[in-house]
Amino acid sequence: MAGIYIHFPFCKQACDYCNFYFSTKMKNKEDLILSVKKEIDLRHHELVADALESIYFGGGSPSIMSLKEVDSIISKIQQKFFISNKTEITLEVNPDDVSREYVKGLKKIGINRLSIGVQSFLEKDLLMMNRNHSSVQSIKALEVISEIFENYSVDLIYGIPGSSLKDFVYNIEKALEFVPKHFSCYALTVEAKTVLNHKVKNKTILMPVDHLVKKQFDKMISIFEGKRYLHYEISNFAQSNYQSINNSNYWLGKPYLGIGPSAHSFDGNFRRSWNISSTNGYLKSINNGELPLDGENLKISESYNEYIMLSLRTSSGISIQKIERKFGNAYLKYLKKQIKKHIDSKLLHLDGDTIRITSDGKFLSDKIASDLFKL
Known part of the structure; x- marks a missing residue:
């Protein structure tokens, strides 16, 4: 889908x-x-x-x-x-x-x-x-x-x-x-x-x-x-x-196709691409039968950081199982270490397999997410 x-x-x-x-x-x-x-x-x-x-x-x-x-x-x-x-x-x-x-x-x-x-x-x-x-x-x-x-x-x-x-x-x-x-x-x-x-x-x-x-x-x-x-x-x-x-x-990181000038696309895994941010440039490329695209394969750390940023903002939260399955045990260990102080401060809550932001943490969600990033 x-x-x-x-x-x-x-x-x-x-x-x-x-x-x-x-x-x-x-x-x-x-x-x-x-x-x-x-x-x-x-x-x-x-x-x-x-x-x-x-x-x-x-x-x-x-x-x-x-x-x-x-x-x-x-x-x-x-x-x-x-x-x-x-x-x-x-x-x-x-x-x-x-x-x-x-x-x-x-x-x-x-x-x-x-x-x-x-x-x-x-x-x-x-x-x-x-x-x-x-x-x-x-x-x-x-x-x-x-x-x-x-x-x-x-x-x-x-x-x-x-x-x-x-x-x-x-x-x-x-x-x-x-x-x-x-x-x-x-x-x-x-x-x-x-x-x-x-x-x-x-x-x-x-x-x-x-x-x-x-x-x-x-x-x-x-x-x-x-x-x-x-x-x-x-x-x-x-x-x-x-x-x-x-x-x-x-x-949720599902695949989507972005059409039109500056539109972004994602393959649902590690590939991200984007169209040129110029209407004239876009029109010229398309009329020539060329794709006005640039793109990149995300590093594992970049994909991990993106998952953390997006998931922490949602009521679904961060899945520990998904972290281990997609990014490996080293990333899971790092995440568990990073969340400890935020759990102690009641900004994050660990509910079984899921890490969710608390009511007190919601306004600080971007700041908390950046603290969980792998640099």
Whole structure:
């Protein structure tokens, strides 16, 4: 079982915090759609699957695509792979792209899950992040989506400069009015080569202090768990049986094929590859019948570290049996030595064969994971 990720790189406007590959110049949009379909033809043999578990349209802003364009990509995938009635097919949507006709059309062509990038219902937050939509557009979009789709996710951001605990609670409670099946909530991070990074360096924006961000994080967990959402990954919450298949498979290290500029692929073992982060370069290579790919075989230590990082973030935790089977006894001994102080500090919990992060450890998950890495 495996998945396909389609990266659509175009955006109407650049968000100040985004470090994904994107372009606001959409003159090559039609050529890009054609090249994505050609890449599927060129690479479909790389992914061996009886049936796809998931297809995910990300970006960028894939909701810029017309219904006809989305449908043509799904049809191309269907020519090369088996899509069952259980295949999760997600498309990311921006609030300003949502209309009743568009959302109904997405459902009709086979999209069965949406992920809407609300981020905040407060205009001051949206302005600070240079989002292209308004709070009113988010509310109207959610009204439409909640009527047409049962399965959809809402993205929210916390740790926003100038945003209080009360502000973030308001954002969560506003979104909960629509009773989404899933939430993805991420802390705003300062990434290199972004407008936000430039502003922070020049001190025109001050990032919030850690203890405020932790308060927002803890309150978020409290609210969602009180509403019976499962906290199945550090940044993700779902009603029972509505966990994201695409995300879960990524965290579980299952194989996936990444299509489009800058898209990453993984063979489920030790091979990772990625497409060139240039739309023009991508188009040129595909049109010449060449793959715009680079890749690497992960060292055992790199694969181990990746497994630790991803697994520790999930409710499934780290499997001691898998560590021994895949990486060997030396890695298992090292891990057992490294976890001891975190167990003593009640940041990790050993439950039979499984190492899980505790409630106290969740906010520090990345720091704890790095301490378990093999350098």
